[in-house]
Amino acid sequence: MHKLIASPFLGQYLVLRPGHAKGIGIPETRYEELRAAVTDGRPAPPWLGEATEAAWKMPLPSGSLGDAVLVRDPSPYGYGKASWEINLGCDHDCGFCYLGEKRFEGLPWDDKVRLLTMLRDAGVLWLQITGGEALIDREFAAAYEYATGLGMMIQISTNGSQLHKPRMQELFARLRPYRLTVSLYGATGETYDAVTRNRGAFDRFTRGLDASRGAGLPVRLNIVVAEENAHEVDDMVRLAEDRWGFPYQVFTNMSPTINGEVTPLVSQAQKYIRPRRIFTGCNAGHTFFHVDPHGIASICKIGRDPSVNLMTEGLDALSRLSGIAESLQLRTGGCSGCTKVGTCRTCRPLAKLYQEAGDNRSLYCQHGGYGA
The missing domain is CATH 3.20.20.70 (Aldolase class I)
Incomplete structure (x- = not known):
């Protein structure tokens, strides 16, 4: 099993050690250098050994770089x-x-x-x-x-x-x-x-x-x-x-x-019970998503509907999640009469669950006056 992972991540490039929180940020040129070295069966460049020693006190094994480092390919889908x-x-x-x-x-x-x-x-x-x-x-x-x-x-x-x-x-x-x-x-x-x-x-x-x-x-x-x-x-x-x-x-x-x-x-x-943290937006459906036991993907664990079926539609179905995320945040549901809905600071899918459970707004509404 590989000792390190080199991977694109949301516009950045990282070297990670499985099971460890610390990572190393690298420029794209060094990521491409690692890709080429693995493809060609070359040893690790000197800078990688210096970086892993500094980050994890871990010397790289000698030999082909591909034996120690898994270099992940870029993805066109934009999820991390x-x-x-x-x-x-x-x-x-x-x-x-x-x-x-x-x-x-x-x-x-x-x-x-x-x-x-x-x-x-x-x-x-x-x-x-x-x-x-x-x-x-x-x-x-x-x-x-x-x-x-x-x-x-x-x-x-x-x-x-x-x-x-x-x-x-x-x-x-x-x-x-x-x-x-x-x-x-x-x-x-x-x-x-x-x-x-x-x-x-x-x-x-x-x-x-x-x-x-x-x-x-x-x-x-x-x-x-x-x-x-x-x-x-x-x-x-x-x-x-x-x-x-x-x-x-x-x-x-x-x-x-x-x-x-x-x-x-x-x-x-x-x-x-404590006041919920004010919702300031999230990347659900854009850079993050959730998958249930049947391979059905949604923007997150809470906002499960609408969804896409990866097992029947394939990976390209993920392209619809960003639009679903935007539609779920705009949906007013039980707050349709609120005059402050345009500046709502509550996660809309979460509010929808509360509304379906009885609409106790004190548990989720961040406006206090509930639309006054």
């Missing part, structure tokens, strides 16, 4: 990042899950390969693999290894239930992910198991986090606060800081399900 739900099945049953009904289904292996290859060809350099629970997919390890081999930097979003298993630790030791984002649902077995509705889940979770810390894996914790575990917020933070020393974020605001169902909002701990 994507997220992929490998399946929606999950071994937890949290009441606040934004996915709603979690059915275990997805693409067969040959189509997973075809999809991942399309993501590479679209220009995707950073790929988030998520679910459901990604690690319970029987083909997760093979898909992860294949995506890594294509030259993508992989972030995995997981509930951590499988991290205690030796095969997972062995996989991530051999092919280090760029980041492991792990959700934390409680500080005690009683609370954690009640939130996840899975007996023994806390024990498996803590063993997995202990193993990941021992292996030096790049874990980041998402501390999810709901009515059922709000009494353990401080204890969850102490676990993150004192037991594991992992960076973390605290999430307190729930969203409706992707189908606009209100169920997750009932789980919110009212004391901890």
Whole structure:
């Protein structure tokens, strides 16, 4: 497997080391120099060895450059990042899950390969693999290894239930992910198991986090606060800081399900609800997109309709996503009577889900007066 990736990225050129946050920016001339050296079977230019030593204390192996560096071709599609739900099945049953009904289904292996290859060809350099629970997919390890081999930097979003298993630790030791984002649902077995509705889940979770810390894996914790575990917020933070020393974020605001169902909002701990960050725009549909378990691409995880089917339409269907993104931001829906709709600072697809769930505008409207 390659030691380095050289790739275009949104008008720039980068040299990256799989599993490491630090990267090296290079001019186009040096990127083209690397492409030519790999094509011709030449050794690495001296500047690359100096750069990798400075960035990672990593000497380049001798011999052909192509044995150490994967040079990705430019893409005409203009995307740099994507997220992929490998399946929606999950071994937890949290009441606040934004996915709603979690059915275990997805693409067969040959189509997973075809999809991942399309993501590479679209220009995707950073790929988030998520679910459901990604690690319970029987083909997760093979898909992860294949995506890594294509030259993508992989972030995995997981509930951590499988991290205690030796095969997972062995996989991530051999092919280090760029980041492991792990959700934390409680500080005690009683609370954690009640939130996840899975007996023994806390024990498996803590063993997995202990193993990941021992292996030096790049874990980041998402501390999810709901009515059922709000009494353990401080204890969850102490676990993150004192037991594991992992960076973390605290999430307190729930969203409706992707189908606009209100169920997750009932789980919110009212004391901890915070005003949402003002929406100032995003690149969803333009430089980033989301793919569901069936290969259907949308601008993001929230704005799923309209969408394009990559498996039946092919990669060229992505060209429609930018127009879809613009139309979704202009759609007024339940805010059609608001006099400030032209300067709205709320993500429109998110507002639409709230409106379908009952239109409690205090949870998403950034104008305060609600159109006054």
